[in-house]
Amino acid sequence: xxxIWEGLRQALALLLALxxxxxxxxxxxxxxxxxxxxxxxxxxxxxxxxxALNEFPGKRVVIALMNTGMGLPPVVVGLFVTVLLxxxxxxxxxxxxxxxxxxxxxxxxxxxxxxxxLGLAALQxxxxxxxxxxxxxxxxxxxxxxxxxKEARLxxxxxxxxxxxxxxxxxxxxxxxxxxxxxxxxxLTTATVMETSRGNFEVAFALxxxxxxxxFSVNALLTHLQQRGxxx
Amino acid sequence: xxxxxxxxxxxxxxxxxGATVLEVASLALAPGDVLALIGxxxxxxxxxxxxxxxxxxxxxxxxxxxxxxxxxxxRRQAFRRRVTMVFQEPLLFDTTVGGNIATGLGLHGVTGxxxxxxxxxxxERFGIAHLLDRSARRLSGGEGQRTALxxxxxxxxELLLLDEPFSALDPPTRSxxxxxxxxxxxxxxxxxxxxxxxxxxxxxxxxxxxxxxDGRILQEGGLRQVMNHPGDPFVATFVGMESLLPCRxxxxxxxxxxxxxxxxxxxAVGEAELGQGVLVGIxxxxxxxxxxxxxxSSARNQVPGTVTKVIPWGPFHxxxxxxxxxxxxxxxxQSLSELALAPGRPVVAAFKATAVHVIRTDSQGGPEPLG
Numbered sequence: 001x002x003x004i005w006e007g008l009r010q011a012l013a014l015l016l017a018l019x020x021x022x023x024x025x026x027x028x029x030x031x032x033x034x035x036x037x038x039x040x041x042x043x044x045x046x047x048x049x050x051x052a053l054n055e056f057p058g059k060r061v062v063i064a065l066m067n068t069g070m071g072l073p074p075v076v077v078g079l080f081v082t083v084l085l086x087x088x089x090x091x092x093x094x095x096x097x098x099x100x101x102x103x104x105x106x107x108x109x110x111x112x113x114x115x116x117x118l119g120l121a122a123l124q125x126x127x128x129x130x131x132x133x134x135x136x137x138x139x140x141x142x143x144x145x146x147x148x149x150k151e152a153r154l155x156x157x158x159x160x161x162x163x164x165x166x167x168x169x170x171x172x173x174x175x176x177x178x179x180x181x182x183x184x185x186x187x188l189t190t191a192t193v194m195e196t197s198r199g200n201f202e203v204a205f206a207l208x209x210x211x212x213x214x215x216f217s218v219n220a221l222l223t224h225l226q227q228r229g230x231x232x
Numbered sequence: 233x234x235x236x237x238x239x240x241x242x243x244x245x246x247x248x249x250g251a252t253v254l255e256v257a258s259l260a261l262a263p264g265d266v267l268a269l270i271g272x273x274x275x276x277x278x279x280x281x282x283x284x285x286x287x288x289x290x291x292x293x294x295x296x297x298x299x300x301x302x303x304x305x306x307r308r309q310a311f312r313r314r315v316t317m318v319f320q321e322p323l324l325f326d327t328t329v330g331g332n333i334a335t336g337l338g339l340h341g342v343t344g345x346x347x348x349x350x351x352x353x354x355x356e357r358f359g360i361a362h363l364l365d366r367s368a369r370r371l372s373g374g375e376g377q378r379t380a381l382x383x384x385x386x387x388x389x390e391l392l393l394l395d396e397p398f399s400a401l402d403p404p405t406r407s408x409x410x411x412x413x414x415x416x417x418x419x420x421x422x423x424x425x426x427x428x429x430x431x432x433x434x435x436x437x438x439x440x441x442x443x444x445x446d447g448r449i450l451q452e453g454g455l456r457q458v459m460n461h462p463g464d465p466f467v468a469t470f471v472g473m474e475s476l477l478p479c480r481x482x483x484x485x486x487x488x489x490x491x492x493x494x495x496x497x498x499x500a501v502g503e504a505e506l507g508q509g510v511l512v513g514i515x516x517x518x519x520x521x522x523x524x525x526x527x528x529s530s531a532r533n534q535v536p537g538t539v540t541k542v543i544p545w546g547p548f549h550x551x552x553x554x555x556x557x558x559x560x561x562x563x564x565x566q567s568l569s570e571l572a573l574a575p576g577r578p579v580v581a582a583f584k585a586t587a588v589h590v591i592r593t594d595s596q597g598g599p600e601p602l603g
Contacts, residue, residue: 127321127323129319129321129323130323132282132285132287132317132319133317133319133323134339135287135312136285136287136312136315136316136317136393137316137335137336137339137383137384137387138312138313138316138336138339138340138387139339140309143339147325147335150325151325151326
């Protein structure tokens, strides 16, 4: 128990002191996972809309693949992204392995299927005739898509939260493609793993605490967006 | 129809999954017409509405609006801003009642004070002005459908399409909304097409009637024309002419026919040749029951028969008779008890000659009787 209290105390001390290293790690985590989520929202929602609004052969297979992708293990993603970005790999020329860009890429690969799968479920849950109703009110196709997304905003924002939650808390891929390099690719999760393995439990606790607050704050913001303007 | 057609359909063919689901040779609507499409489920009513709404591209044929063919996606898109459809479910957006009406107007580029004014106007028309700030998720079925109709009519569509908008409502709610919609359609002169499986609904709102079955229009014309002169036994039963009798003409004089059916003679108004087979229809509401023949009545047909069945039918009872031919009628609970109507009870069924509608005449003295 003492260990936990000491951890919380030290976490607070680190936070209040605005320790530059901790601050850097926190901001990097936020930036990397935020950008990864943003990319995933564009790609994932795009895929969800495309699949929801079109009929094509093999649609069920595509949906099954999207749903399987939601459970993609981060270490598997880490392995594939590492191999692809390896110096001799097909994308080695980019030279982004062990940079924040590699972590963003890996995290986007993890979050995109989550947002696509949950987003598709959200759109498919709308009444099928709603699309026709919107068009018959004179909407263009893009206005129709916008109104459908707006109509499904509750489950869609839940999908975004699930995507962000998945990548901000993910450690396997980040360590593999980022390398936990101090001052460059060290994020909250990888730093926590490292400090724990070194026996620096106080610091690990401090980092975990920050991670929790960060996850909570972002989700609180998204929840606010989700519930805003809902008539009672 | 004197005015130029607003909407014209020609040789329309709609396929789904390789099967033809709708085939309409021609259909025209004049401005101000309210056309009811009636028919059983799966007759193609919704498919026809979706095609008229330009939400479904036909496999062949043309739909013309004010003379312009809707033959490209661009034209259909432009046309969709002049037509609006209301579905069986209200399909409201997750916002307030006012927000729903405003969303439709916003799609038409109507915003600001003009939007507020038209939201208010449409809401007042449909008696939902007091609900404008209420969440659309917290409305009764009737209020929801009123909102959907207000959202549609606020756009001042040149053509309003209604796909069974009342069928999910309970009878009193349905009746009130039908009255309001009928009045509003009349006031605004909106041209409309209403799909329904209820002939009473059609009779209340429509000026024209089309009966559909298996993706085809069996008969289309003025409301009274189709209701009273169905050209086909299916149409006849669907417009409420429930007793269909195959008869033979035994006398024909000056527009009056004497017909033999089931060992009885009945008088009908119509033209046919002596000896010809005719199919006639009688509406249940035109048949009255008494215990004995009334010599003072103007009803030319008074036939003795026996009650075979009494079925509770909403506020009425449906009484089926055997008079040598089958006949049915509706009676009130009071008549049921006063005449002690029960299976086996002998009664006299009376109906006027004008209540016997000739639906079809066989080709001259055809050897095969109608059946």
